[in-house]
Amino acid sequence: MPDVLAQQRRSLLHETHCQTCSLSSLCLPLALEVQDMQQFDAIIRRRAPLKKGEALFRQNSPFNSVYAVRSGSLKQVTTEGSEDQLTNFYLPSELVGLDGIDSDRYPGAVIALETTTVCEIPFDRLDALSESLPELRTQLYRSMSKELRDDRRMMRLLSRKTADQRLASFFIGLSERFRRRGYSPFSFRLSMPRADIGNYLGLAVETVSRILGRFQNQGLIAVSGREVNILDMDGLVHVAEEEGAK
Amino acid sequence: MPDVLAQQRRSLLHETHCQTCSLSSLCLPLALEVQDMQQFDAIIRRRAPLKKGEALFRQNSPFNSVYAVRSGSLKQVTTEGSEDQLTNFYLPSELVGLDGIDSDRYPGAVIALETTTVCEIPFDRLDALSESLPELRTQLYRSMSKELRDDRRMMRLLSRKTADQRLASFFIGLSERFRRRGYSPFSFRLSMPRADIGNYLGLAVETVSRILGRFQNQGLIAVSGREVNILDMDGLVHVAEEEGAK
DNA sequence: CGAAGAATTGAGGATCATCAACGATCGTGG
């Protein structure tokens, strides 16, 4: 009887609630009182975990929901003509899909980099709820605003920074994001292949590989496959910020 | 008596209302009924025109309001270390300052490129009003979402396109924005110097100049100082989209 | 265990930045 299985699975998935989620202090309901959080929790749909390489949604598919990452990680990819542009990596607690509100379609595909679970938040219900919960509305504005700010930083990186600076910035940014989530900021695993890093940073894979090797020789980081250890954070920051003067 | 003068000026400025603004169909109140628009209109503060080079606000100054451009144009500039990054140009009906919501400070300065008038919209009042006017709320979400989408397009441009493609895209984008505002999409005046274009597109001024010359020779556009005529839009589109194959 | 994908390494070359000099345009005050 598949129904039984389905129900078991559903019930299992429903065990997860914002109230008990370790990410709630970083996620959208961050500013909500217990009672409000329950309202918010009620509109959320749990989804079966995505396997590595699976799409949360495809480019140009109709926009209905935004998603909060619960575990794992994803990448956003926009395809135009024959080439892809990777515009974002998403980590737990981050909100995916906000750029689809305006056009009613997702402007890029979002794909799991590893086994990943997300909370689906139907946008019409989120919008409606944001009417009665000012804190939720504020948080939503803030999330979008923050993404705008991050985008501007990225533009700066792409238009002014050297390959070395880009990679140093990338690791510093990742480190900071892991730190905020309670993981070690100095030792972590990259869920994405080199090619994705290169695409994201506007660099060829080979360049990424070479510079990683150089950073290793300089004692800034130790990389072994996807495992990264940051050995000299100050040094990395220095590389990321150094001006034209070499 | 300065008060008399001040009152005269205020009264003059107050002659402008959303209801009579030719931009209202593009601007934030776009979806509002007459009655709602009056509510919206009531929270707006008119400002004395900015002169060329004047700052609407400076980087890191406290965030209080967003601004709708009424006439003229502005640029957003983020300074870090010793170099500037120009992250956006703003034209009439566009909304300035949305990226300051999250951090309570404006992440970049916004400066008039020519004589420019704006409507100031205090954000706390906008937020409060968005509670009772769902259409306004939706429009605000949409505005932010659209800016996110545009940013992603910009990232793509910065990380994958050649100098020629960047400039072609830039002119196509400008043309489209003028068209939507009821101006000629083929003949317009650039309000920004070459240096700003270069900074925005991640190119040296010299490169901008050279490629403009080349476009001119190829019969794609005619430029004379700040005046631009697009002679061959299809050709421009072709340049903007051509793949590696030259 | 083998095959397919991922990562590294090397050589060569294209694109665009930089430096430098010059020409044009703007706006301001005499």
Place this chain on the structure above:
DNA sequence: CCACGATCGTTGATGATCCTCAATTCTTCG
């Protein structure tokens, strides 16, 4: 209204950075 200085724009020569192509090694997974 014109002249002058300052900003803006153009053009040329040179070279660095990073991409491309190609070959090899390492890793992962059926």
